[in-house]
Amino acid sequence: MPKLTINEKICTHCGLCAKGCPYGIISLPDGAVPCYIAGGSDRCILCGHCEALCPTGAIVVNDPRLDPTTYESGLADIEPERLGRYLRMRRSIRRYREESIDKAVVGDLMDIVRFAPTGGNRQPVRWLIIHDTQELRRLTAMVVDWMRSISGSDSPFAARFNLPVMIGGWEEGRDYICWNAPHLVIAYAREDIPVARTDAVIALTHLDIAAPSFGLGTCWGGIFQHAVNSWEPLRGALNLPPEHVSIHCLVLGYPAISYQRPPKRNPASIVWR
Ligand SMILES: Cc1cc2nc3c(=O)[nH]c(=O)nc-3n(C[C@H](O)[C@H](O)[C@H](O)COP(=O)(O)O)c2cc1C
Known part of the structure; x- marks a missing residue:
């Protein structure tokens, strides 16, 4: 069963973890650090959004099923x-x-x-x-x-x-x-x-x-x-x-050919409402 570990020293009580939880199973009691609501841990889908959203890295989702590898943080910054x-x-x-x-x-x-x-x-x-x-x-x-x-x-x-x-x-x-x-x-x-x-x-x-x-x-x-x-x-x-x-x-x-330009395609078929 997943557990939340909170670093109380760096948690700012901003509530982003609770707001970002798709199942509404994280609560932020007044003045206290975030925690699962009763039964919340059973319903946690381990999406990790609480952890990924936290501005200070204060919240960590622990579960033996998760691969512990961490990756470089940063915004997706590729231009369209x-x-x-x-x-x-x-x-x-x-x-x-x-x-x-x-x-x-x-x-x-x-x-x-x-x-x-x-x-x-x-x-x-x-x-x-x-x-x-x-x-x-x-x-x-x-x-x-x-x-x-x-x-x-x-x-x-x-x-x-x-x-x-x-x-x-x-x-x-x-x-x-x-x-x-x-x-x-x-x-x-x-x-x-x-x-x-x-x-x-x-x-x-x-x-x-x-x-x-x-x-x-x-x-x-x-x-x-x-x-x-x-x-x-x-x-x-x-x-x-x-x-x-x-x-x-x-x-x-490994390709044995390289393409020089994109082919043509149909226009996007869109209905706007
Ligand atoms: C679901 C699917 C199945 C496909 N099956 C084959 C296949 O069996 N053989 C093949 O040569 N190309 C296959 N293609 C590639 C399509 O023919 C190709 O995506 C399409 O002609 C557009 O070319 P592009 O992928 O270079 O843009 C498949 C593509 C999709 C999406």
Whole structure:
């Protein structure tokens, strides 16, 4: 159960911790330091906003589930112009260098991704990182097996994608599924937490956005995920824990191409009220 530790010497009684608590479970008794209301600790979702808001660092949330690592403080100070350029230049990468990414680098990337928002701060997303490129090729070959099994059928997937080209390409060493990327990052979660699907897509989006700042490229594995949903041998090979499902995935590697300018996009479709 979480506990609040208050440094009474530096608490200014400003009340920002109580005001910032999304569940209203921190009270500030007259002249005293902040504390949980009765039963509050049971309902604390460990979002840490009380701690993050405190101007003097007087309040600390303690819970054995929390990673104690602390990071440099400071306001998010990137200007819209720079951020806009960065986001507009992010691309789906479909050509990769034959070079593995050090696990420590992937770890640094995932250390950013774990700060993505999750419903009720439940943090239900788990990761399966296929770091071994040979293993990724083995799994991709299973996607091709699935394609062969539906090729020529009335499956909507077979109608939408050019399966003969994809299957033939694979046989000749061209990978239209994972683009010969060295790695694949799969986000999975318990299937009985409906919001976990949204959480996983948000976390993958953070990964997708953060990767270029490490010099890395990504591409969403929509076809791979479709095959996971449809092909039992591939699901079996992933060997996720019982009651867990793969939600979506991204291939990851060092890009072998660089884009010179953003492509054009549709205007934003907005209704103002
Ligand atoms: C949910 C999702 C699934 C995708 N699946 C694939 C895929 O299986 N293969 C692929 O090459 N690109 C895939 N993409 C990439 C899209 O084709 C790409 O985002 C789109 O063409 C826009 O290009 P950009 O990402 O460079 O802006 C996927 C993207 C999303 C968001």
